[in-house]
Amino acid sequence: MSKDWKKIARGNRLEIPEADLERILATLDGLEAAFRPLARGLPQDSEPASIFRAEEEGE
Amino acid sequence: MTLLEAAGALRRGETSSVELTAEALERIARLNPLTNAFQTLVAGAAREQARAADAELARGEDRGPLHGIPIAVKDLFYTKGVRTTGGSKLFAQHVPDHDAAVVESLAAGGAVLLGKTGMHELAYGITSSNPHFGAVRNPWDRDRIPGGSSGGSAASVAAGMVFMAMGSDTGGSIRIPASYCGMVGLKPTYGRVSRYGAMPLGFSLDHMGPLTRSVRDAAAVLNAIAGYDRRDDTSSRRPVEDYVPEAEPSVRDVRVGLAENFYFERVDADVERAVRGAFREAESRGAQVVAVRVPDMAAINTVGRLILLAEAAALMEPQLGQRDQFGADVLALLDQGRLAPATDYINAQRLRRGMQREFAALWKRVDCLITPTTPITAPRIGETSTSIGGESEDVRLASTRLVRGINVLGLPAVSIPCGRDGRGLPIGLQIIGKPFGEALILRVAQALLPAEAAAPEL
Helix, strand or coil: CCCCHHHHHHHCCCCCCHHHHHHHHHHHHHHHHHHHHHHHCCCCCCCCCCCCCCCCCCC | CCHHHHHHHHHCCCCCHHHHHHHHHHHHHHHHHHHCCEEEECHHHHHHHHHHHHHHHHCCCCCCCCCCCEEEEECCECECCECCCCCCHHHCCCCCCCCCHHHHHHHHCCCEEEEEECCCHHHCCCCCEECCCEECCECCECCECCCCCCHHHHHHHHCCCCCEEEEEECCCCCHHHHHHHCCEEEECCCCCECCCCECCCCCCCCEEEEEECCHHHHHHHHHHHECCCCCCCCCCCCCCCCCCCCCCCCCCCCEEEEECCCCCCCCCHHHHHHHHHHHHHHHHCCCEEEEECCCCHHHHHHHHHHHHHHHHHHHHHHHCCCHHHCCHHHHHHHHHHHCCCHHHHHHHHHHHHHHHHHHHHHHHCCCEEEEECCCCCCCECCCCEEEECCEEEEHHHHHHCCCHHHHHHCCCEEEEEEEECCCCCEEEEEEEECCCCHHHHHHHHHHHCCCCCCCCCC
16 A cells, blocks of 8 residues: 555645645655565664764774 | 876976866867856866976976876865855855865875866756756757766766866766766775765765776776775775776686676667677677676665665755755655655665675676666756657666666776767766776776777867
8 A cells, every 4th residue: 555645744744845745756656666575575683784883983 | 188198298298287277278168158067167276286287297296197187076076165066056155165085185186176067956866957057968969968967077078178077976976977978987886985075965875986088097086086084984994906907908707797687678779789799899808708697676776766865855854945945856856755764764774785795696706797887878958758668767767777776785886988879879888896896897997998988079
């Protein structure tokens, strides 16, 4: 089921004009359809590719 | 003439930096009204730098091959005292108080900065048709886009205005304009070149690299700009190499990967023919062509799109109340990013790591991959969809389809020209290497393009 992007935008108070939202709905739906199955298949122990380091350079 | 040829001529006393700079400024004056490649010129400062370079060289103070060479940088690299807009109306009057790391390195190498090149707004797109500063036009056909977002950089080099222009690449923004303008465009490994002082778009996807007329020129520039920089958190401490290949390098026994899936799907027939011809050329020079199946690049592209949407929207969030300051295409992407939940961004970054691991296995079988850079040649300005084999595709998605995933993986890649299509437009070929494998991909690129890239008649 596709997401209700208009409701999400309103809920987050994003103040995106209706016409601008209309223009991106199909793209968002397409990306959602491509991404969701990938995210569902993620192994529980997979870590994100982040750059956080507890020890800063020079400390 | 290439950058390295000009460097040789300078040292033989056949020309001077002052002469090269004057010629470049004259060419810009003549051709910029046709191409809009330059957004800001710093002619006075450039003439001064050229005089200083000539004096230093006369004293025997040689800073290397860039010394006295006229160059340009994309208008997202901070330049002290010189307006840096990022192609955005929001930053139209922004004058940095320091240089980007890349600008510092080029200056240390004695390069003569002529100005800043035009680009897609905020580097967020592939047309370089900028609503605030005008459309950059492709020197091969001025009704067509030069590609983007580093469109002005590619156009300025293709038009012979400068010997080299720096670009940045978040989802193909060096390689796409290199392909559409028939030039060499190098995207080094993530972390190889400092991002400090380059206006960001996608923190974890942004790469800095040169656009040039020859492979050896790109390598010479990489020699000058590569290396650790403590001001960039993602900068690598891995030692730099001499990246400049021999003029006629050997590729004997180099294992060149030919992808059986993805890279030749939905590709224009002329592009496919030209790139497949390059495999035969590589083979004739002793390279071993190995057929491989690549991981799911469409999935990697999806992950890349999501990461970029979120990173760019986070970056521009404070300005998004000023909607009239953005072009419609960029605003649409930023709005999409605002609607992406944080969980999706984190999961995209988790998927990215797995994909990186999966792709790494490929390097046990091959040393590099050769693919088309773009499935099409330069589209017309204003064209939003293109037809490939009778199938319609969004121009932005088609242009980024074969390059975006490489930013997700952080791999080095170089685009070189590889013939022309039926309309005489340049075709681009991409060589992808393993992390920090710049020397090898440049060697293969030099074997396939030993001469200066062809330039349009202007």
